[in-house]
Every structure is written in structure tokens, then in C-alpha cells.
Amino acid sequence: MVSEKSNVLNPLLVLILVPAVFCTVQPPTFNPEMLTPMRTIGDCQACRVFIESFKEGLERTSRGKYEGGDAAWEEEKLKKSYKRSEIRLVDIQEGLCKTSKFSFQCHSMAEKAEEFIEEWWAQDPDESTDLYAYICIDNLKVCCPEHHYGKECTPCPGDHSKPCNGNGKCRGDGTRKGNGTCSCDAGYEGQFCDKCAVEYYLSYKDENKMLCSPCHVSCLGGCRQGTQKDCVACKTGFSFDTDEGCLDINECDDVDRCTRDQFCLNSIGSFKCADCDRACSGCYGDGPDSCRKCAKGYSKKGEFCIEDREDEDQSEKLTTTRYLTYIGLIIATGILLPKSTPLGSIVGAMVLIYIVGAEYYCMINGHTGLVNLKDFNLIQIFHT
Numbered sequence: 001m002v003s004e005k006s007n008v009l010n011p012l013l014v015l016i017l018v019p020a021v022f023c024t025v026q027p028p029t030f031n032p033e034m035l036t037p038m039r040t041i042g043d044c045q046a047c048r049v050f051i052e053s054f055k056e057g058l059e060r061t062s063r064g065k066y067e068g069g070d071a072a073w074e075e076e077k078l079k080k081s082y083k084r085s086e087i088r089l090v091d092i093q094e095g096l097c098k099t100s101k102f103s104f105q106c107h108s109m110a111e112k113a114e115e116f117i118e119e120w121w122a123q124d125p126d127e128s129t130d131l132y133a134y135i136c137i138d139n140l141k142v143c144c145p146e147h148h149y150g151k152e153c154t155p156c157p158g159d160h161s162k163p164c165n166g167n168g169k170c171r172g173d174g175t176r177k178g179n180g181t182c183s184c185d186a187g188y189e190g191q192f193c194d195k196c197a198v199e200y201y202l203s204y205k206d207e208n209k210m211l212c213s214p215c216h217v218s219c220l221g222g223c224r225q226g227t228q229k230d231c232v233a234c235k236t237g238f239s240f241d242t243d244e245g246c247l248d249i250n251e252c253d254d255v256d257r258c259t260r261d262q263f264c265l266n267s268i269g270s271f272k273c274a275d276c277d278r279a280c281s282g283c284y285g286d287g288p289d290s291c292r293k294c295a296k297g298y299s300k301k302g303e304f305c306i307e308d309r310e311d312e313d314q315s316e317k318l319t320t321t322r323y324l325t326y327i328g329l330i331i332a333t334g335i336l337l338p339k340s341t342p343l344g345s346i347v348g349a350m351v352l353i354y355i356v357g358a359e360y361y362c363m364i365n366g367h368t369g370l371v372n373l374k375d376f377n378l379i380q381i382f383h384t
């Protein structure tokens with residue numbers, strides 16, 4: 001009985017579910033993160049990550065493992081022995097690199113550092129020693145002290161406390177890599193980043209500091225100060241004025257700048273042509289309220305160009321879809337009825353109400369409807 005019923009309901013269910021599924025299924029979304037290559041870090045940075053992780057481990061195990069001994073003195077003694085124990089070292093190493101973004105590089109550094117870490121641990125380590133310098137600089141030799149670079153940890157050129165005049169970085173600073181030349185910040189150039197780059201001007205200077213600031217956007221090839229009056233020359237899109245300096249040219253003053261179905265948008269130093277609204281035939285701005293004339297099939301209502309009537313094609317397609325739905329529903333009822341008359345009658349009545357309702361809705365909204373169907377009694381047909 002149950003299986004028969006569900007057999008009967010299947011076509012109906014399919015009919016209801018299919019459109020719902022088709023409407024909600026979305027195209028597979030594209031995850032841009034999957035394509036970004038995994039960030040890699042250098043050996044020195046990996047060592048730094050490893051040391052940070054090791055220090056976290058020291059912190060995590062600093063309160064000891066044997067809390068809650070029988071007596072206070074006993075607890076104290078156990079804590080002391082744990083502090084320097086192999087067990088604690090193993091506890092630290094177990095949690096190593098787990099939370100790091102670069103856990104792979106961190107683990108591989110941890111492996112290389114293992115013998116030095118054990119040596120350090122065996123020497124009854126004072127936890128305040130600089131573990132970073134001991135492991136990464138002195139033993140693994142992947143890093144250098146600050147402001148030193150390259151295989152031999154050569155000091156960066158220039159003022160050692162402030163390489164590249166504080167306006168750049170010495171290549172390889174703090175690592176065993178690089179050649180020590182300056183990589184200047186934006187706006188600076190020169191071997192020691194002591195000159196202003198093109199399109200920048202010197203805005204401040206004393207014994208310790210120099211500051212370069214960008215020229216005005218309208219300047220070409222440099223400037224004396226930061227305003228449009230200080231330019232050496234003007235960029236394209238600007239014209240030179242003796243009093244005002246470089247001024248933006250309004251390209252849109254030229255009425256023929258864009259095509260007939262576009263409008264012109266001026267911007268500083270440039271312009272853009274954008275398409276008119278589809279309601280327009282020629283326009284002076286965006287939207288159906290900025291038309292010169294209305295496009296074919298649209299007419300002026302106040303400020304706006306409004307569509308004259310519904311697109312016939314669209315309406316016809318909708319009507320066909322609607323009729324197909326009705327036929328589907330009626331066929332489903334037809335399948336159901338011979339198998340279960342009471343259920344079939346109820347469904348038939350519901351289908352009838354649905355169709356009449358839908359047609360009535362279409363009619364009052366000015367669509368073409370099946371007006372005759374209103375006088376049609378489906379239930380009567382089913383009962384004969």
C-alpha cells in the first residue's frame with residue numbers, strides 16, 4: 001500500500017521538484033584562493049618561525065607537568081626536575097610548528113636544528129639566552145645579525161645602524177643571502193637611496209633624514225614642489241597655464257569625442273566614453289532620464305524614456321511555459337486518478353484551483369490568458 005502510494009506520487013513529485021532543482025542549482029563557484037601559489041619563505045625566516053614555535057613550547061611547559069603533588073615540597077622538587085628533563089624537551093618538540101602557517105618549512109628547520117637544540121638543552125640552558133642567535137646565526141648559519149648580509153655576514157654598506165639612509169633595505173639584511181646593495185623605498189633612488197626618484201621632489205632634509213614627496217599628478221618629468229604650478233612640464237591630458245600651472249583638459253568639451261550612442265565622462269588627465277541607457281537614442285549622461293531622444297519602442301514620460309509595451313516574444317515564451325505546466329499537472333492527475341480516486345479528486349481540485357488562480361492573475365495583469373478555462377470543470381471530467 002505504502003509503496004503503491006509512493007509510486008503514484010512519484011510523477012507528481014518529479015513534476016514539482018524538477019523545476020525547483022533546475023532553478024536552485026548554481027554553477028560551481030570558482031575559488032581564487034586555490035590558484036594563489038603557496039607562499040614560500042627563505043631559510044632564515046623558516047628558522048625564525050621555528051624559534052618562535054620553540055619559545056611557545058617553552059612557555060607552554062613552563063608551569064611543569066606534575067602539578068598537584070602530595071605535598072608542596074614534593075611538587076616543587078618534581079617541577080625542578082621536569083624543568084631540565086628530556087620529558088619536557090619531548091613535550092616541546094611534540095607541539096612544534098603545529099600552529100604555524102609555514103609548518104612544512106618549520107618542521108624541516110626543526111629537523112636540522114635538532115642536534116643543536118639537544119646540545120643547548122644538555123648545557124642546562126638559561127632560558128634567557130638568545131636562542132635565535134645560537135641556532136639560526138651561529139650553528140645553522142642561515143641568518144645574520146641585523147644589518148649584515150651574505151654568506152659571511154658582511155655589514156651592510158653605509159651607516160651601519162641605518163643602511164640605505166633609512167629609505168630602503170640592504171638586500172639580504174639579516175640573512176645569509178643577498179649582495180648588500182640597497183633596495184630603495186618608493187620615491188628614492190641612488191646607490192644609498194639618497195636621491196629623490198623622478199616624479200618626486202625633496203620636501204625635507206637635515207643631517208639624519210631626507211624626505212621625498214610625490215609631485216602633483218599633472219607633472220611630467222619632475223617638479224620643484226608639490227603643486228600643479230611646480231611642474232617641470234605637463235602630462236598629456238593637461239595644458240600649461242602661465243598663472244595656474246598644469247590644468248586638466250576637459251576632453252568632453254569636444255561634442256564628437258564619443259560615438260552617437262555613448263556619452264563622455266571627463267576625469268583628471270583623461271576621459272571615458274560610456275554606453276547610453278538602452279532606453280536612449282543618444283544621451284548626455286547615464287540612465288533613462290538623460291536621453292537626447294528615446295530609443296525605438298520607448299517614449300518620453302516626464303524626464304524618463306519608458307518602454308512602450310511588453311516585449312511580445314518574451315510574453316509568448318512565458319505563455320507557452322505556462323501551458324506546458326498545466327498539461328504536466330493534468331497528466332499527473334490523470335495518472336493518479338485511476339489508482340486512488342479520493343486522492344486523485346483532491347489533487348485534481350488543487351490543480352484546477354491553481355490553473356484558475358494563475359490565469360486570473362495573468363488576466364488582471366494584462367497578459368493573455370486561457371479565459372475559457374474558467375468555465376471549465378475539470379472535476380466533472382474526472383468523475384465521468
Ligand SMILES: *[C@@H]1O[C@H](CO)[C@@H](O)[C@H](O)[C@H]1NC(C)=O
Pocket residue numbers: 171179180181
Ligand atoms: C645585487 O642583487 C640585485 C637583485 O638581486 C641585482 O639587481 C643587482 O644587480 C646586484 N648587484 C650587484 C652589484 O651584484
